[in-house]
Amino acid sequence: MRNLNRGDLPGLTRVLHATGAFTGAEIDCAVELLQIVLDDPRQRDYIVAVAGEEGTPIGYILYGPVPLTEGNFDIYWIATDPAVQGSGIGRQLMAHAEDDARSRGARIVCLETSSQGGYERTRRFYDKGGYLEESRIRDFYKPGDDRITYVKRFSHGKEE
Numbered sequence: 001m002r003n004l005n006r007g008d009l010p011g012l013t014r015v016l017h018a019t020g021a022f023t024g025a026e027i028d029c030a031v032e033l034l035q036i037v038l039d040d041p042r043q044r045d046y047i048v049a050v051a052g053e054e055g056t057p058i059g060y061i062l063y064g065p066v067p068l069t070e071g072n073f074d075i076y077w078i079a080t081d082p083a084v085q086g087s088g089i090g091r092q093l094m095a096h097a098e099d100d101a102r103s104r105g106a107r108i109v110c111l112e113t114s115s116q117g118g119y120e121r122t123r124r125f126y127d128k129g130g131y132l133e134e135s136r137i138r139d140f141y142k143p144g145d146d147r148i149t150y151v152k153r154f155s156h157g158k159e160e
Contacts, residue, residue, distance in 0.1 A: 001096045004048040004060070006038055011057040012050070015081045021118065022079075030077050033062055046076070049096050051089050058084050061093040063101065063109075071107035073097075094129050098152070108153050110134070115146035126150045 012034060016027045037046050045067065051059040059080030066072040075097060080089045101109055111126065113119050115136070131150035140147035 001049040001051060001093065004034060004037055004050050008050055008057045008060075009034060012060055012079070015057065015059060015079050018082050019079055021122065030062075030079075033076065037062075047100065049093060049100070051080070051093055059089045059093055061097045063097045065104065071105050073101040073106045073109045075109060075111040090125060091129065102154055106154055108151055110149055110151050112147050112149045114141055115148055123148070
């Protein structure tokens with residue numbers, strides 16, 4: 001894993017499109033957050049780790065501490081190139097973010113996703129990673145599309 005650099009933007013934008021999981025508006029939001037990280041070195045809300053092969057980004061994770069909380073972190077985005085999905089890159093990105101969050105005092109890591117059928121593989125990925133469904137807000141994104149919040153808790157630096 002390595003830090004984000006400006007040269008990663010085209011490759012990560014390609015990855016976001018290639019997954020087929022995100023709408024155009026979601027991709028625009030994801031790229032905007034990456035640009036914030038690159039353009040404002042003083043910001044402390046977002047942290048990005050990039051996985052790459054021979055300098056080409058094949059995935060990334062964007063996470064950070066939740067303002068006004070004690071030890072809570074959110075994972076905002078994770079995406080891997082479909083060509084490497086199932087090879088463990090996503091797990092490595094998650095492990096990196098969790099380890100880094102714990103080193104910064106994380107008690108809880110949260111993430112959210114959609115209840116839509118197209119996100120079934122994503123939800124299985126979170127389940128296998130030890131995340132538990134903590135809440136569900138019905139019809140959050142649109143009618144019939146719930147927001148599901150997953151949580152992983154740590155105590156004294158270890159997973160509960």
